[in-house]
Amino acid sequence: MTKNLKYKNKIKIYYYLKLIRETQNQIIERYHPADKMRCPMHFCTGQELMPSVLNQFLKKDDAIYSHHRSHGFYLAKGGSVKKMIAEFYGKNTGTNGGLAGSQELSDTNVNFYSGTILSGALSMAVGDAYAKIYKNKKSISVAVIGDGGMEEGIVYESLNLASKMKLPVLFICENNSYSTHTHLRERVINPKAYSKVIPFDIKCSYVNHQNPEKLYVKLDKIIKEIKKTKKPQFIEIQTYRFNGHVGPEGDDHFNYRPKNEIENWKRKDPLILYKKSLSKKLEILKILILV
Amino acid sequence: MKNKTQRILTFAQSIKEAQMQAFKLDKNVFIFGQAVDKTGHVFHTTEGILKKYGKKRIFDTPNSEQAETMFAAGAANYGLRPILIHHRVDFMAYSFDQLINWISLWSFKSSGKSSMPLVIRAIIGRGWGQGPQHAKTLHSMFSYLPGLKVIMPSSPSEAKGLLLSSIMSNDPVIFLEYRALYNTKEHVPERPYFIDLNEPRKRLSGKDITIVSMGASVLTSIQAVEILNKKSIGVDLIDLRNISSFNISKIFSSIRKTKRLLIVEDGWSSGSISSEIITRVMESGIKLRKPPQRVCWPNSHVPMSSQLEKDFYFDSKDIFKVCVKLMKA
Numbered sequence: 001m002t003k004n005l006k007y008k009n010k011i012k013i014y015y016y017l018k019l020i021r022e023t024q025n026q027i028i029e030r031y032h033p034a035d036k037m038r039c040p041m042h043f044c045t046g047q048e049l050m051p052s053v054l055n056q057f058l059k060k061d062d063a064i065y066s067h068h069r070s071h072g073f074y075l076a077k078g079g080s081v082k083k084m085i086a087e088f089y090g091k092n093t094g095t096n097g098g099l100a101g102s103q104e105l106s107d108t109n110v111n112f113y114s115g116t117i118l119s120g121a122l123s124m125a126v127g128d129a130y131a132k133i134y135k136n137k138k139s140i141s142v143a144v145i146g147d148g149g150m151e152e153g154i155v156y157e158s159l160n161l162a163s164k165m166k167l168p169v170l171f172i173c174e175n176n177s178y179s180t181h182t183h184l185r186e187r188v189i190n191p192k193a194y195s196k197v198i199p200f201d202i203k204c205s206y207v208n209h210q211n212p213e214k215l216y217v218k219l220d221k222i223i224k225e226i227k228k229t230k231k232p233q234f235i236e237i238q239t240y241r242f243n244g245h246v247g248p249e250g251d252d253h254f255n256y257r258p259k260n261e262i263e264n265w266k267r268k269d270p271l272i273l274y275k276k277s278l279s280k281k282l283e284i285l286k287i288l289i290l291v
Numbered sequence: 292m293k294n295k296t297q298r299i300l301t302f303a304q305s306i307k308e309a310q311m312q313a314f315k316l317d318k319n320v321f322i323f324g325q326a327v328d329k330t331g332h333v334f335h336t337t338e339g340i341l342k343k344y345g346k347k348r349i350f351d352t353p354n355s356e357q358a359e360t361m362f363a364a365g366a367a368n369y370g371l372r373p374i375l376i377h378h379r380v381d382f383m384a385y386s387f388d389q390l391i392n393w394i395s396l397w398s399f400k401s402s403g404k405s406s407m408p409l410v411i412r413a414i415i416g417r418g419w420g421q422g423p424q425h426a427k428t429l430h431s432m433f434s435y436l437p438g439l440k441v442i443m444p445s446s447p448s449e450a451k452g453l454l455l456s457s458i459m460s461n462d463p464v465i466f467l468e469y470r471a472l473y474n475t476k477e478h479v480p481e482r483p484y485f486i487d488l489n490e491p492r493k494r495l496s497g498k499d500i501t502i503v504s505m506g507a508s509v510l511t512s513i514q515a516v517e518i519l520n521k522k523s524i525g526v527d528l529i530d531l532r533n534i535s536s537f538n539i540s541k542i543f544s545s546i547r548k549t550k551r552l553l554i555v556e557d558g559w560s561s562g563s564i565s566s567e568i569i570t571r572v573m574e575s576g577i578k579l580r581k582p583p584q585r586v587c588w589p590n591s592h593v594p595m596s597s598q599l600e601k602d603f604y605f606d607s608k609d610i611f612k613v614c615v616k617l618m619k620a
Binding site: 160 | 319321347352353355357358359361362363364365366367368369370371373388389392393399400401402403404405
């Protein structure tokens with residue numbers, strides 16, 4: 001099935017993987033010593049896979065309501081790099097006129113919203129989806145949450161509402177195993193977030209690989225089903241952040257993550273793996289010309 | 292007083308009429324909340340709406356105040372005008388994160404590009420034996436938050452105009468209805484009409500004392516003024532309407548005249564609207580003849596026992612007594 005993925009889709013996926021990674025690396029690099037971006041930032045290097053593939057399926061009227069590790073999803077929703085960076089500098093030309101910063105990055109022009117008090121954004125997506133049904137729109141709402149956010153009570157109230165009211169919401173959980181520095185093992189009985197969603201009669205998918213083309217096929221199917229049935233679905237992706245919880249500095253000197261765990265995940269870097277896989281087929285040449 | 296051409300409605304009927312007219316004026320208005328479409332119909336304020344407009348525009352929800360509040364926020368962010376109803380304001384304690392971290396600051400943090408046109412109706416205050424978890428007002432807590440409008444109507448005609456303005460406002464509004472008001476009656480015009488949400492209303496005019504009040508305590512104050520007038524004490528009575536962002540100039544010009552100030556407020560005195568008004572009067576430097584006074588609830592929770600209840604709440608006589616003291620040389 002993945003063989004059928006068109007060149008232009010492959011190119012676009014690679015483009016977004018690279019765009020999200022490189023934008024963040026540049027911010028990390030330029031943060032100090034200039035110190036002119038003065039807001040806390042939660043980088044998502046290592047977690048680029050889901051936003052880069054999701055990008056392929058969203059139109060302008062579809063909305064993303066995201067957690068605070070949001071740069072990838074903002075760019076994937078078609079957000080402007082320039083406006084995002086201006087926001088980080090606190091400029092009035094920023095997405096939010098310099099009033100929100102990275103943690104609450106939002107842009108009405110591309111229907112992207114985020115916030116840092118864990119789970120409110122997920123809940124808001126449910127109301128947004130009702131408004132879409134109310135106005136007879138075909139678009140969907142996407143709620144993006146982390147494994148930490150999945151511990152808040154409002155999530156379960158919202159999943160129940162979305163399921164009971166049959167609302168077109170795609171719930172995405174990026175499970176990176178850590179809530180700040182606390183591992184899932186210390187927090188929950190079952191580390192799989194979707195195990196808590198199944199009882200709401202919401203169809204769940206679990207992704208534990210770093211293959212963009214496989215994820216493309218899965219998301220394609222899920223989003224088509226959501227649009228057809230107007231029922232919510234939930235997808236959980238196992239992922240890992242390479243940077244610290246809040247940047248630009250690393251925080252691995254606190255030793256809250258085993259070294260071999262970090263190394264294992266870095267070997268599965270979605271950007272490097274996809275570049276390799278494309279190079280093997282010589283497609284990378286075409287991509288480099290086109291990007 | 293009785294005029295055959297005057298249409299008399301109760302407070303509850305005029306709330307219902309405001310919602311029905313808002314439904315007609317804007318197809319994006321809808322109502323939801325727990326048991327809003329059945330049995331008691333929220334003190335009869337939603338009666339008949341389901342039959343006329345169907346389930347899309349009025350529906351019942353599970354007991355999920357947090358998700359309900361963010362549902363309203365999400366729908367409002369996509370251009371609908373939701374009205375979320377809580378049978379008691381006490382249940383809104385569940386939705387503090389949604390109000391504090393999302394709804395109140397939504398427009399601010401978007402630099403004015405987004406709006407949050409939602410209304411949360413909640414029933415507040417005294418009802419016999421409701422006790423500590425069912426009779427609070429909490430209005431001053433909401434008024435603390437920038438970005439929220441907190442409206443407290445004092446009569447049927449006020450309720451209709453204020454609710455219509457709240458529904459059509461692009462700011463989030465907390466609309467607090469004092470339970471004892473539902474059966475009060477007044478002439479209410481039939482056509483839809485709007486009231487400026489920032490402008491307090493002078494209800495009565497008099498030269499001796501300025502009373503500032505809001506919601507049901509405006510009615511208690513009017514009862515007190517009737518006794519005071521018999522003693523030839525005249526009162527300027529100002530109804531705040533909006534307790535969070537009102538224009539204070541009416542209060543200032545009144546106290547410049549009367550030089551005596553009393554605030555009457557159904558709620559705890561500590562950290563209250565009366566604290567705020569007295570502070571702002573002090574800051575203004577306007578000289579008063581007597582220190583400003585207030586009639587509020589004791590700083591303790593609401594008791595259930597009817598004997599204790601009687602002592603807890605103030606009535607028109609309590610207001611009268613304070614006014615007489617204010618008049619003493």
